[in-house]
Amino acid sequence: MLPRMMLAVLLALVVPASAATRLNVAIGADVNVVEVHKTLLGPGFRATASDVEINAVGTGTGEPASRAIYTKIKAQADAGRKPWDLDVALVSMAVASQMVKEGLLARYVPQMKNAALVKGAEVKHAFGVDVDGYVVPMFHNQIALAYLPSKVPNPPKSFDELVAWVKANPGRFGYNGIKGGVSGVGFTMGWVYWKTGLYKELTQGPFDKGKEGAIREAITALRDFNRQAVITNGNAGTLDALNRGEIWVGAVWIDQLVAWKNEGRMDPAVTPVLPAPGLPIYPLYLVVPREAANREAAVRYIDYIATPEVQAKAIVEKFGWYPGVDAEKVLPLISPKSRALLFSGVSAQDLARYSRQMPLKEYHDLITLAYEEIVR
Amino acid sequence: MLAAVFLWPLGVSVVASFVREGQWTLANYGTVARLYARDVAYTIGVAAAGTALTFAAAIPLCGWLRVRAFGPIEFLLKVPLFVPFVVVGHALRVFWSPYVPSFSASWAGIATALAWKHLGLAALLLLGAFRGTDDSYLEAARQLGASAGRLTRDILVPMAGPSLAVTGILIFSSMLASFSIPLMMGRGGGPQMLMIDVYYRYGQHGDFATASALGVVAYLLAMGAALVYVRRLTR
Amino acid sequence: MVGARRSLGAMAVRAGALAVAGFLILGPLVSLGVWSLAERWTFPSPYPQRFGFRYWARMLSGDFLEPLRTGLVIAVIVTALALLFAVPLGYALARLRVPGRALILLAFLLPQAFPQLPVFASATREFYRFGLAGTVTGVVLVHLVGGLVFAVWTMTAVFRAIAPELEEAAHNLGASVTRTFLGVSLPLAVPGIVASALLVFLYSLDEFTGTLLVGAPFVTTLPVYMYTASVGYELQIASVTALVLMVPGAVLLLLLERVLKADYLVFFGQL
Numbered sequence: 020m021l022p023r024m025m026l027a028v029l030l031a032l033v034v035p036a037s038a039a040t041r042l043n044v045a046i047g048a049d050v051n052v053v054e055v056h057k058t059l060l061g062p063g064f065r066a067t068a069s070d071v072e073i074n075a076v077g078t079g080t081g082e083p084a085s086r087a088i089y090t091k092i093k094a095q096a097d098a099g100r101k102p103w104d105l106d107v108a109l110v111s112m113a114v115a116s117q118m119v120k121e122g123l124l125a126r127y128v129p130q131m132k133n134a135a136l137v138k139g140a141e142v143k144h145a146f147g148v149d150v151d152g153y154v155v156p157m158f159h160n161q162i163a164l165a166y167l168p169s170k171v172p173n174p175p176k177s178f179d180e181l182v183a184w185v186k187a188n189p190g191r192f193g194y195n196g197i198k199g200g201v202s203g204v205g206f207t208m209g210w211v212y213w214k215t216g217l218y219k220e221l222t223q224g225p226f227d228k229g230k231e232g233a234i235r236e237a238i239t240a241l242r243d244f245n246r247q248a249v250i251t252n253g254n255a256g257t258l259d260a261l262n263r264g265e266i267w268v269g270a271v272w273i274d275q276l277v278a279w280k281n282e283g284r285m286d287p288a289v290t291p292v293l294p295a296p297g298l299p300i301y302p303l304y305l306v307v308p309r310e311a312a313n314r315e316a317a318v319r320y321i322d323y324i325a326t327p328e329v330q331a332k333a334i335v336e337k338f339g340w341y342p343g344v345d346a347e348k349v350l351p352l353i354s355p356k357s358r359a360l361l362f363s364g365v366s367a368q369d370l371a372r373y374s375r376q377m378p379l380k381e382y383h384d385l386i387t388l389a390y391e392e393i394v395r
Numbered sequence: 396m397l398a399a400v401f402l403w404p405l406g407v408s409v410v411a412s413f414v415r416e417g418q419w420t421l422a423n424y425g426t427v428a429r430l431y432a433r434d435v436a437y438t439i440g441v442a443a444a445g446t447a448l449t450f451a452a453a454i455p456l457c458g459w460l461r462v463r464a465f466g467p468i469e470f471l472l473k474v475p476l477f478v479p480f481v482v483v484g485h486a487l488r489v490f491w492s493p494y495v496p497s498f499s500a501s502w503a504g505i506a507t508a509l510a511w512k513h514l515g516l517a518a519l520l521l522l523g524a525f526r527g528t529d530d531s532y533l534e535a536a537r538q539l540g541a542s543a544g545r546l547t548r549d550i551l552v553p554m555a556g557p558s559l560a561v562t563g564i565l566i567f568s569s570m571l572a573s574f575s576i577p578l579m580m581g582r583g584g585g586p587q588m589l590m591i592d593v594y595y596r597y598g599q600h601g602d603f604a605t606a607s608a609l610g611v612v613a614y615l616l617a618m619g620a621a622l623v624y625v626r627r628l629t630r
Numbered sequence: 631m632v633g634a635r636r637s638l639g640a641m642a643v644r645a646g647a648l649a650v651a652g653f654l655i656l657g658p659l660v661s662l663g664v665w666s667l668a669e670r671w672t673f674p675s676p677y678p679q680r681f682g683f684r685y686w687a688r689m690l691s692g693d694f695l696e697p698l699r700t701g702l703v704i705a706v707i708v709t710a711l712a713l714l715f716a717v718p719l720g721y722a723l724a725r726l727r728v729p730g731r732a733l734i735l736l737a738f739l740l741p742q743a744f745p746q747l748p749v750f751a752s753a754t755r756e757f758y759r760f761g762l763a764g765t766v767t768g769v770v771l772v773h774l775v776g777g778l779v780f781a782v783w784t785m786t787a788v789f790r791a792i793a794p795e796l797e798e799a800a801h802n803l804g805a806s807v808t809r810t811f812l813g814v815s816l817p818l819a820v821p822g823i824v825a826s827a828l829l830v831f832l833y834s835l836d837e838f839t840g841t842l843l844v845g846a847p848f849v850t851t852l853p854v855y856m857y858t859a860s861v862g863y864e865l866q867i868a869s870v871t872a873l874v875l876m877v878p879g880a881v882l883l884l885l886l887e888r889v890l891k892a893d894y895l896v897f898f899g900q901l
Contacts, residue, residue, distance in 0.1 A: 049858070050862060076847070076848055078846055079858060091764050097759070098761060263672075400774070404752035404753035405744070452654075471655050477879030478659070479875055479879070480836075487658050489658075489869060490658040514655075572745035575853075575857075579860055593748050597751045610745065610749070
């Protein structure tokens with residue numbers, strides 16, 4: 020075992036990777052997303068287009084990973100050099116909207132065969148920016164509450180119930196604040212929507228500084244709520260705390276919950292629930308930089324990922340993500356078992372009713388600043 | 396080269412800390428004061444606790460080693476020198492996590508990890524200083540029946556005073572600026588180490604101005620410590 | 631009789647001290663090993679429920695080997711460049727009358743004495759302007775700044791330790807400064823140069839902060855990979871990486887303990 024391993028290590032170090040038409044794909048997300056591109060999507064695409072080789076690179080974790088991609092592209096734009104060395108990037112909603120605003124992306128969706136499948140409010144607007152035609156969600160990801168059924172027979176189905184539950188069970192609810200990843204940011208946004216009742220205004224604008232008072236009031240209430248909650252160490256930290264039984268309810272990414280269950284790292288009994296009036300959905304977008312060297316191949320690759328069959332096999336069945344494109348076309352293709360797993364706890368109707376958008380950028384910044392100042 | 400890669404960016408960040416949206420301003424420092432004053436105090440506190448903990452372990456051990464040389468322990472004390480910061484952070488995190496998971500994220504956990512890493516450096520410097528003291532004093536005291544503990548307290552520490560101070564300052568300022576250990580240990584709520592705040596501001600928000608202002612605060616803190624160190628080195 | 635009891639007591643004290651120090655210092659490192667073999671370890675079990683090599687086998691996958699290779703390449707380049715620069719400079723600082731000697735030595739100390747993170751954040755932005763960020767060249771530059779500190783200081787110490795009389799003798803025989811350097815000082819300094827090279831190599835291999843910032847988004851070395859794994863609570867993968875990262879340091883500690891003088895060891899504390 021050991022000598023063979025060492026030999027393989029040596030070989031891998033010595034033998035350089037072969038070169039073809041390399042499509043540089045930068046993945047601003049965790050290792051598991053990079054894995055999908057390397058092991059499933061890349062090879063699958065290669066089978067249909069033998070002239071292109073996918074070079075998928077992860078750029079780190081969390082929001083800084085997407086930001087690094089932005090900074091890189093921005094620098095190339097500022098330097099006036101062409102073409103740019105990234106062909107496809109997977110970036111967060113926040114970064115994608117900023118890039119659209121600054122004219123750094125190509126409007127490529129109309130050139131796709133599957134363009135008609137790219138639907139939904141979040142491919143039109145993100146953080147108040149018109150992103151129509153610039154983005155295709157690789158998958159959708161929903162923030163939800165996860166709970167231990169053994170300890171919580173009647174999980175809170177709304178924010179009101181959650182507040183009452185936390186009061187009755189202090190120290191048993193956890194989320195990761197706003198510094199440790201987007202699931203905590205999303206929970207905070209959901210809280211503000213609920214508390215202020217300003218969901219429409221905060222997501223559709225126009226920006227009005229006069230709303231700051233209401234926002235700060237909501238955040239002050241969150242500070243008091245936090246006194247009986249646990250602030251966990253990052254997105255994965257919430258899952259870990261649930262796993263240990265340290266907390267009984269936590270705000271999590273549904274995809275991470277499924278991934279942990281798939282890997283056997285998580286108690287399979289843990290179930291998600293989407294509380295009224297809702298928590299944000301936060302897709303990762305596939306984008307093409309404006310001056311991508313291999314733009315045509317880039318669009319083909321994204322087109323491939325947006326195919327309902329690929330979505331069903333790689334995105335839904337294998338990883339438990341919600342499809343990035345038209346769910347009505349994708350869901351009939353998945354097995355009943357995967358479907359049951361996908362909608363256990365959170366049904367398709369729940370998603371339709373309670374998935375919230377992220378607020379306008381200006382409000383987002385106001386909310387996070389208020390959080391840092393008031394909650395700390 | 397050094398100038399281009401270190402001094403220039405250093406200067407740029409100092410300048411950037413006084414600029415917001417193209418205007419000269421102190422607003423970034425206002426943000427620091429408003430959001431991070433508590434974190435500055437926390438960072439100083441953790442660094443002080445870490446330094447104290449390092450000394451609390453290193454002084455008796457080195458005193459004892461000075462009086463009765465014992466190779467295996469001296470070797471052990473060198474081990475942390477060769478363990479990279481990132482690994483230290485991770486190792487101490489997984490060391491606690493199966494038993495007291497919340498400890499690694501507490502201020503005490505971070506101080507302990509910092510102390511663990513700096514124990515090697517402290518032991519090296521202190522042993523050097525202690526071995527520099529004249530044997531005749533120790534012999535004389537030993538004749539009078541003083542124990543290793545007494546010898547350390549009454550002779551070695553006072554005689555190595557200046558070296559001790561320099562070591563302390565070196566370790567303290569290194570702990571102030573520590574990034575990888577607190578980052579690896581992770582921490583959810585509550586105050587954060589200063590460098591974690593810098594990374595959050597820069598990495599999450601792309602807010603270079605506030606990150607720089609936080610940086611300047613850290614420079615100033617380190618400068619105070621470094622000045623003493625430098626004066627000692629050049630003497 | 632009394633003497634025997636006393637030595638027995640002394641032995642007990644020693645054994646006790648050794649046990650305590652051993653546990654405190656080796657404990658966390660051993661737990662890395664345990665974690666790397668724990669295929670399943672869920673709270674509140676005090677020990678892993680299933681052991682195995684699954685996570686070590688993951689080492690073979692590309693996403694582990696790629697950072698390893700990148701890190702090694704960078705470390706080799708950084709070491710070569712640092713020595714190329716530090717050997718002549720160290721010699722000059724140790725032997726020749728260089729104006730502002732103390733100042734130069736101090737300048738090289740700066741990167742270690744100052745909080746690095748905000749400076750590297752700033753450097754990253756500057757690097758972007760020249761297309762250096764996210765490239766191996768950029769990471770090499772950042773590592774060089776830190777690595778030169780070690781290299782210049784150790785090389786100065788090494789050349790100072792060589793007796794000037796030898797060089798004077800060469801001089802008296804009519805050799806030029808350069809000849810003396812190449813023919814006499816350099817060969818004598820070889821062990822010191824090796825130590826210095828190892829130091830820089832290790833520093834570069836283990837460097838995290840600069841690589842995280844300047845290397846993003848494309849250059850990933852093992853410390854950065856380990857961080858990513860640890861954020862995702864992939865504690866086993868991070869532990870495997872941590873152990874691999876410790877190998878060069880451990881080899882150095884075991885083999886070179888006698889060769890390395892305390893002067894150099896001090897620098898390891900900054901790794």
